[in-house]
Amino acid sequence: MNIFRLSGDMTHLMSVIVLLLKIHTIKSCAGISLKTQELYALVFATRYLDIFTDFVSVYNTIMKLIFLATSFSIVWYMRHHKIVRRSYDKEQDTFRHLFLILPCLILALVVNEKFTFKEVMWTFSLYVEAVAILPQLVLLQRTKNIDNLTGQYVFLLGAYRALYILNWIYRYLTEKHFVHWITWISGLVQTLLYADFFYYYINSWKNNVRLQLPA
Amino acid sequence: EEQETSKDEL
Numbered sequence: 749m750n751i752f753r754l755s756g757d758m759t760h761l762m763s764v765i766v767l768l769l770k771i772h773t774i775k776s777c778a779g780i781s782l783k784t785q786e787l788y789a790l791v792f793a794t795r796y797l798d799i800f801t802d803f804v805s806v807y808n809t810i811m812k813l814i815f816l817a818t819s820f821s822i823v824w825y826m827r828h829h830k831i832v833r834r835s836y837d838k839e840q841d842t843f844r845h846l847f848l849i850l851p852c853l854i855l856a857l858v859v860n861e862k863f864t865f866k867e868v869m870w871t872f873s874l875y876v877e878a879v880a881i882l883p884q885l886v887l888l889q890r891t892k893n894i895d896n897l898t899g900q901y902v903f904l905l906g907a908y909r910a911l912y913i914l915n916w917i918y919r920y921l922t923e924k925h926f927v928h929w930i931t932w933i934s935g936l937v938q939t940l941l942y943a944d945f946f947y948y949y950i951n952s953w954k955n956n957v958r959l960q961l962p963a
Numbered sequence: 964e965e966q967e968t969s970k971d972e973l
Binding site: 753757760798802804805808811812815870912915931 | 971972973
């Protein structure tokens with residue numbers, strides 16, 4: 749494992765911790781898109797089908813379990829926790845999952861490395877992850893006052909994707925046969941979706957003003 | 964030799 753991959757995993761983990769911190773300490777999920785969180789739960793559920801059949805490393809298994817457990821518990825908190833669910837911006841979070849899920853499923857059935865159930869599900873999870881942030885970005889744009897934790901959460905997610913790209917470049921240069929077009933292209937698309945957010949996030953941080961995205 | 968996808972990543 750290289751430093752980019754490890755940093756990427758750690759920023760991913762930190763993004764989840766920041767979100768759980770917001771939910772547990774402030775008892776609020778204001779500004780967080782339930783649609784995006786449900787898409788992430790779907791991403792991990794379909795990607796980690798091999799969790800008990802193909803052993804990679806202890807690190808790998810533990811991280812998979814963490815991402816599965818946290819993504820489903822976040823969805824549970826936002827939907828069912830009697831205090832947290834009240835802060836959910838239901839009227840603003842209007843993105844339709846199906847518009848993202850259906851094209852991803854069709855694409856995974858057509859463009860994949862091997863036509864097996866596990867492989868198609870794995871590819872589907874990559875496509876869904878690429879676009880899962882969209883409902884969150886739409887919600888951010890509609891939110892007048894984006895709180896610090898929400899801003900940091902999205903920033904950490906974007907940083908995690910950017911670091912994964914560096915990891916792929918590094919692995920391509922150092923490992924033989926490391927060519928994974930589907931992973932790379934969907935990962936690149938995913939990272940590009942954050943470009944606009946990054947621009948405004950860094951500007952607000954530099955000028956020390958509250959983050960606000962233009963409508 | 965068969966090329967496996969990068970399942971060692973998260």
